[in-house]
Amino acid sequence: GSSGSTSNNGAPAAGASVDPAKVSGTVTWWDTSDAKAEAPTYQKVIADFQAKYPNVKVNYVNVPFDGAQNKIKNAFSTGTDAPDVIRSEVAWTPELASLHYLAPLDGTLALDKADDFLPNPVAATKYEGKTYAVPQVTDTMALFYNKKMFADAGIAKAPATIDELKADAAQIKAKTGKTGMYLRGDDAYWTLSFLYGEGGDLVDAGSKTVTVDNPAGVKAFKTMKDLVDSGAAKTSVTDGWANMMSSFQSGDTAMMINGPWALATVNKGGDAFADKANLGIAVVPAGSGGQGAPQGGHSYAVYAGSKNVPASELFVQYMASAEVQATLTKELGVLPTRKSVYAQPDVASIDSVKFFKDAVDKAHQRPWIPEGGTLFAPLVTEYTAMLSGKETPEQAAKNTGDAYRKNLGWK
Numbered sequence: 438g439s440s441g442s443t444s445n446n447g448a449p450a451a452g453a454s455v456d457p458a459k460v461s462g463t464v465t466w467w468d469t470s471d472a473k474a475e476a477p478t479y480q481k482v483i484a485d486f487q488a489k490y491p492n493v494k495v496n497y498v499n500v501p502f503d504g505a506q507n508k509i510k511n512a513f514s515t516g517t518d519a520p521d522v523i524r525s526e527v528a529w530t531p532e533l534a535s536l537h538y539l540a541p542l543d544g545t546l547a548l549d550k551a552d553d554f555l556p557n558p559v560a561a562t563k564y565e566g567k568t569y570a571v572p573q574v575t576d577t578m579a580l581f582y583n584k585k586m587f588a589d590a591g592i593a594k595a596p597a598t599i600d601e602l603k604a605d606a607a608q609i610k611a612k613t614g615k616t617g618m619y620l621r622g623d624d625a626y627w628t629l630s631f632l633y634g635e636g637g638d639l640v641d642a643g644s645k646t647v648t649v650d651n652p653a654g655v656k657a658f659k660t661m662k663d664l665v666d667s668g669a670a671k672t673s674v675t676d677g678w679a680n681m682m683s684s685f686q687s688g689d690t691a692m693m694i695n696g697p698w699a700l701a702t703v704n705k706g707g708d709a710f711a712d713k714a715n716l717g718i719a720v721v722p723a724g725s726g727g728q729g730a731p732q733g734g735h736s737y738a739v740y741a742g743s744k745n746v747p748a749s750e751l752f753v754q755y756m757a758s759a760e761v762q763a764t765l766t767k768e769l770g771v772l773p774t775r776k777s778v779y780a781q782p783d784v785a786s787i788d789s790v791k792f793f794k795d796a797v798d799k800a801h802q803r804p805w806i807p808e809g810g811t812l813f814a815p816l817v818t819e820y821t822a823m824l825s826g827k828e829t830p831e832q833a834a835k836n837t838g839d840a841y842r843k844n845l846g847w848k
């Protein structure tokens with residue numbers, strides 16, 4: 438729109454000062470999506486963007502998720518070869534914003550139709566009252582299961598509790614010789630639904646209290662260890678993603694806990710899911726103290742030191758648009774963050790969207806604070822030590838809590 442126009446509250450309307458047709462420049466985007474299963478779709482969308490805005494050159498760089506956060510922080514701290522736009526994981530945004538590495542986006546073209554975004558993903562884009570990212574995808578975790586393996590074992594439905602999961606695993610073992618579940622052992626994110634299932638959490642940010650080693654936390658560690666020791670689940674403390682996906686896709690195990698980002702791989706068909714109808718998705722099993730799965734996801738964020746801010750904001754507006762979100766959902770199975778996209782019939786009719794939309798609305802909220810992401814490194818150290826038999830569940834929980842109290846200075 439032309440410059441000077443204002444929205445009804447007198448603030449400059451989003452993007453009022455930018456005429457898209459006149460924007461030019463280069464946008465380097467560091468994308469952390471899965472190089473094999475997801476990146477090709479993002480690159481197709483970028484080609485469409487380039488066709489629409491030929492004066493903006495997009496330099497697409499795929500950066501593996503695991504090392505991306507430090508790579509981004511190093512580039513932003515020196516400004517050398519820093520990207521203009523990043524795919525910021527929900528926990529990275531508050532931390533990067535607190536370091537003044539991100540451009541505030543309120544009132545800009547990037548945050549187009551801001552009211553259309555779901556509240557939970559929006560919560561993870563805010564820092565000290567300003568908006569530092571634009572939601573791309575939101576996610577949580579669920580129980581993925583192999584319907585045929587359950588039927589062959591004479592089990593009618595997915596387990597709703599950990600106890601039922603153990604009983605089902607025993608029946609699957611007895612009837613088919615297979616192990617019931619694959620429990621990912623090298624990524625601390627996979628501990629959270631067990632923690633929430635005991636009514637626990639890593640910390641209570643409101644009171645700055647560490648809670649991971651309280652009785653509920655210890656019970657959660659015991660539950661995970663027991664799943665493996667009882668033979669209900671198999672695990673590995675290295676190459677967890679690859680081992681989990683190949684075990685589940687090949688029908689070596691009948692269940693895994695995972696999120697919608699796994700659908701792009703599962704749906705590509707390992708022999709167990711050549712027929713997509715064989716994939717069942719259910720809520721994560723409840724523990725003795727509750728039921729819940731964490732909120733995850735990713736947003737677009739603009740580097741505060743970018744020399745191409747207008748072009749970057751135009752790029753983010755396009756990538757976060759309802760049209761692009763619908764394309765990503767239909768092609769990858771990932772979840773939109775715009776309410777209007779869920780209303781589209783060809784999106785609403787996708788089974789996994791129906792399931793996960795309800796699940797993300799109930800997802801257990803995490804503290805969107807700069808320290809939020811730092812909780813996982815100490816946790817995965819103790820989680821793997823426990824699974825390797827080097828520590829008891831009590832020791833693993835306590836060591837995690839002590840590391841938090843040391844790192845955070847909380848009680």
Ligand SMILES: C[C@H]1O[C@H](O[C@H]2[C@H](O)[C@@H](O)[C@@H](O[C@H]3[C@H](O)[C@@H](O)[C@@H](O[C@H]4[C@H](O)[C@@H](O)[C@@H](O)O[C@@H]4CO)O[C@@H]3CO)O[C@@H]2CO)[C@H](O)[C@H](O)[C@@H]1N[C@H]1C[C@@H](CO)[C@H](O)[C@@H](O)[C@@H]1O
Nearest residue numbers: 469470471502503504505506528626698733734810813814
């Ligand atoms: C350790 C890390 O802890 C946290 O990360 C949490 C994260 O906060 C949780 O939300 C959760 O992320 C979900 C995610 O929500 C979910 O969407 C999915 O992502 C898919 C994509 O969907 C898919 O497209 C594709 O990209 O692939 C993605 C990945 O599959 O699955 C994710 C979980 O995998 O779990 C993360 C923990 O894993 C910190 O934030 C750091 O990342 C930290 N890493 C640094 C720590 C530095 C210090 O040690 C070390 O030196 C550095 O080298 C390390 O980089």
